[in-house]
Amino acid sequence: MFSTKKRTYKQHFNEKDSFYKYSSPKFKEQQALSENLNTDICIVGGGLTGISAALNLADQGYDVCIVEANKIGSGASGRNGGQLGIGMRKDQLYLENKFGFEKAEFFWNVGLDAVKNVTNLISKYNIDCALKPGILHAGNTKKDYKYFIEEIEHMKSKYSYDNYEYFDENSIKDEVNTDQYYSGLLTKDSFHLNPLKLTYGLAIECLNKNIKIFENSPIDKIEEKSDNVLLFSKKAVIKSKKVIVACNGYLDNLLGSVRNFFMPINNYIIATEPLGEKLARQIIKRDCGVVDSRFMIDYYRFSEDHRLLFGGPETLTSKFVNNPVEFVSKRLFRVFPNLKNYKIEFSWGGTLAISVNRLPVFGTLMNNKLYYAHAYSGHGLAMSVMGGKMIAEKILDKNNHFNKFTEINHIKIPGGDLLRRPNYSAAILYYRFRDYLNSIN
């Protein structure tokens, strides 16, 4: 399989530092792949999916290497909003209607385990990544309270789950100091954290376990060769018994038509100057992460040094915006107009992969010698670590979680190579309009 000329990972070359790069201790640069190599497992992509798969397999004695086109954590794993949420991207009612209760319950349990898995790894490896509890879903419309109350009742009666806290119109203003919200639902088992610190922390454990990491080494072609798989980079070829492709929104054409089952989209974040702990607590009282209820969501949280990290808008074209300050800050100042007097010190963006039903896409190729997991649809911080673990467990024949995800009948983004992007952009415009209508009703 050959990749196309367009390489998404290159959009991050020569960029300014993100807040995450500024705040994380440096990860020692790893050498590029320069000589041919034989290995048990070769992992393409040095984000959380790849790193997690590597850790789980090396623990079982496999010879593992990670090959990264750019730098460890230079994809979405080191750029995201840091919201470590339970569940899947869609709620349980949606999943029950689509897949039936049994399967929906399976997804719910995986989503809960995914967060526990990350917090366990943070404790096990003592990773300092500013982990803090709580994500608050804030209702932008007067109707949202009904959804929140139904959600609480549904989760209690069907899943015996009730670790939520509800906020009405008065109490939500006490939690988040803005007039934008009418109600809220705090998920106490979710967390937020600095994702690049987490990614580096886990990558350091890979090095401790003698996993070889090659940076600046894009894989251009993957080919099945009898009982092995060959991976071609510019300077060398890797011969591997099994391959894991963990490139998510940066996959491009590496696996041919597999890319048609998701849409790569760009999303952007800005960071204010440090606001001080007092002002930070006046803005978000209990220091949780916040996500609003619109289709085109705003998400934000305070950093370990009390900057407001605010993200949300995505662009309609595939063109990556290098300086997104203007259009992200518009959204920030709508929610918190009083912050107009503070400096925006960092801005950055990244590419994520969205599937039609918002569930991750898992699969195998080359007679079960190649595995892939991607398209966590904006809910991948916990699920990418889980995705890597599930691939490892599939290879180790430990459980059938991976198979259950491969059974999902994903549909292609309509329109083929030519019309996928325009179709997607039209849908985004529609939903932006719907958000606008909701905001004036």
Ligand SMILES: Cc1cc2nc3c(=O)[nH]c(=O)nc-3n(C[C@H](O)[C@H](O)[C@H](O)COP(=O)(O)OP(=O)(O)OC[C@H]3O[C@@H](n4cnc5c(N)ncnc54)[C@H](O)[C@@H]3O)c2cc1C
């Ligand atoms: C701006 C933004 C905000 C987000 N916010 C959240 C959030 O708050 N909560 C949440 O749950 N999720 C969020 N996400 C999604 C989450 O970050 C991703 O789902 C997750 O990080 C995916 O991890 P990954 O390892 O699969 O992919 P990535 O971290 O994207 O890693 C893929 C890697 O593959 C490499 N690669 C690509 N092609 C090749 C090749 N040919 N050869 C070698 N290497 C290659 C890339 O350089 C990249 O490093 C966000 C994403 C973005 C972009």
